[in-house]
Amino acid sequence: MQRIHDNRTRSIRPTTIHGFAQSGDFHAFQKLLRENPSLLNERNPIMGQTPLHVSAGYNNVEIVKLLLNWQGSDKVELEAKNMYGETPLHMATKNGCNEAAKLLLANGAVIEAKANNGMTPLHLAVWHSLRVEDHSTVKTLLEYNALCSAEDNDGMTPLNHLSQGPGNEKLKKLLTSYLQEQRKRKAIELCSETKAKIDELEKEIANIVGLHDLKVQLRKWAKGMFLDERRRALGLKVGPRKPPHMAFLGNPGTGKTMVARILGKLLYMVGILPTDKVTEVQRTDLVGEFVGHTGPKTRKKIKEAEGGILFVDEAYRLIPMQKSDDKDYGLEALEEIMSVMDNGKIVVIFAGYSEPMKRVISSNEGFCRRVTKFFHFEDFSCEDLAKIVVMKMENQKEDSLLLGFKLDGLCNVDTVANLIERVTSERQRGEMNGGLIDPMLVNARENLDLRIDFDCIEPDELVTLKLEDLEVGLKLLSSSIITCSD
Structure with missing residues (x-):
């Protein structure tokens, strides 16, 4: 059991500012303070208490009022702490000085201030009530919404301390009633906060094209975390959730890196991660060239990623295609x-082609125990690619090459999808997927520059990409792909 320090009854010379604060001699106190205003927050020897500590601890209300309303150049230190880390409010509540406590609270005293032992004013008020069976100070603190669930350094709440003293059913009933009410209010507050978070979640998910299974999983995680918040708010014991390590399997351009970045935001939003950062690495960022280099190099990247996601792109490159007599450092x-x-400090996402990733999965017997979620990123359909084009043009970032440009009204998802299917081959789409989009749009912008008259002054014409621009952009891209593959 923690010791409650009785630092009120130590003798103080009656002729000092602290002595008058203790005795309640208002006129002598006022006279001395006017003669020497620097005594306003004077600390007494050993205990380190101010006049406000002492007057509050003895319920000398007139002196407390004088100090709180002092009009000098300095202001009274409402949150000054004595050697035990106690504020004047602690002093008032531990001694049952209800009127002084009311004054301090009305003037903005911090009701959840903690002493060195972690106790709040409510903890101390409960201890006083156990000794004298006077609950008035406890009631005052509860009316100001003092937290009944606040824990001291021993993990004890004010209610827990009741079991340490003689039975006091009335006090226990009072605290229990307020605790339940506070939990209900907290749950209601969380409900409105949760709705806002869910709206933000859905907004982010809307930026992901396809990937139905991943979206379902994101919603499951979010709902579970939000329900855990409500469970804890209602006083229920809930264990922490394990970080969901994942594998993203699919061809290049299917959105694996983009989804990892969105996932970082979402896992932070729902409380699984303390930050939304995503650290992207490949083999060259992790593997050293000599014996003893790989471990420190990899550990450095892991440290950088702590609190967020470590996204290991082309993870299959860590495992050699054929076994060799020499140990490959990628496995290390x-x-x-x-x-x-x-x-629990990091979420790891391994990403790469589906077939080569089997080498990674089979290389370590603990892989499937730790990596519990596998998501397959299918090649984008023409409609998916068209949706990405429209979304990219409607939600441009400041660093976008197409910032300020827009699509013509005829460039809807259907017409763009038909264009992509007509101009590109299935092989080209499978090899590039979303990688088609940016170069196509850049080419389309260049075609717009070539197409419009130099003397054009119509704002819309200057920034509107038409279907013909997109077609030229795709054809130029297709021809460059064919050239590079020959």
Whole structure:
């Protein structure tokens, strides 16, 4: 049990500012303070208490009022702490000085201030009530919404301390009633906050094209975390959730990196991660060239990613295609990553082609135990690619090459999808997927520049990409792909 310090009864010379604060001699106190205003927040020896501590602890209300309303150049320190870390409000409540406590609270005293032992004014008021069976100060603090669930350094709430003293059913009933009411209010507040978070979640999910299974999983995680918040608010014991390590399997351009960045925001939003950062790495960022280099290099990247997502792109490159007599350092990097995946400080996403990723999965017996979510990123259909084009043009970022430009009204999802299917081959789409979009739009912008008259002064014409611009952009891209593959 923690010790409650009785630092009120130590003798103080009656002729000092602290002595008058203790005795309640208002006129002598006022005279001395007017003669020497620097005594306003004077600390007494040993205990380190101010006149406000002392007057509040003895319920000398007139002196407390004088100090709180002092009109000098200095203001009274409402949150001054004595050697035990107690504020004047602590002093008032631990001694049952209800009128002084009311004055301090009315003037903005911090009701959840904690002393060195972690106790709040409500903790101390409960201790006083156990000794004298006077609940008035406890009631005052509760009326100001003092938290009944506040814990001291021993993890004890004000209600927990009742079991340490003689039975006091009336006080227990009072605290329990307020605790339940506070929990209900907190749950209601969380409900409105949750709705706002869900709206933000859906807004982010709307930026993901396709990937139905991933979206379902995101909504599951979000709902679970929001329900955990409500469970804890209602006083229920809920264990923490394990970070969801994942594998993203699919061809280039299917949105794996973009989804990882969105996922970072969402996992932060729902409370699984403390930050939304995503650290993207490849083999060259992790693997050293000599013995002893890989471990420190990988651990450095892991440290950078703590609190967020470590996104290992082309993860299959860590495992050689054929076994060799010489140990490949990529396996060492993978083992370093696997060793920290159970500590709860990081979420790891391994990404790469579906077939080569089987090497990674089979290389470490603990992989499937730690990586519990596998998401397959299918190649984008023409309609998916068209949706990406329209979304990209409607939601441009400041660093976008197409910032300020827009699509002509005829460039809707259907017409753009038909264009992509007509101009590109299935092979081209499978090899590039979303990688088609940016170069196509850049080419389309260049075609717009070529197409419009130099003397054009119509704002819309200067920034509107038409279907013919997109077609030229795609054809130029297709021809460059064919050239590069020959």
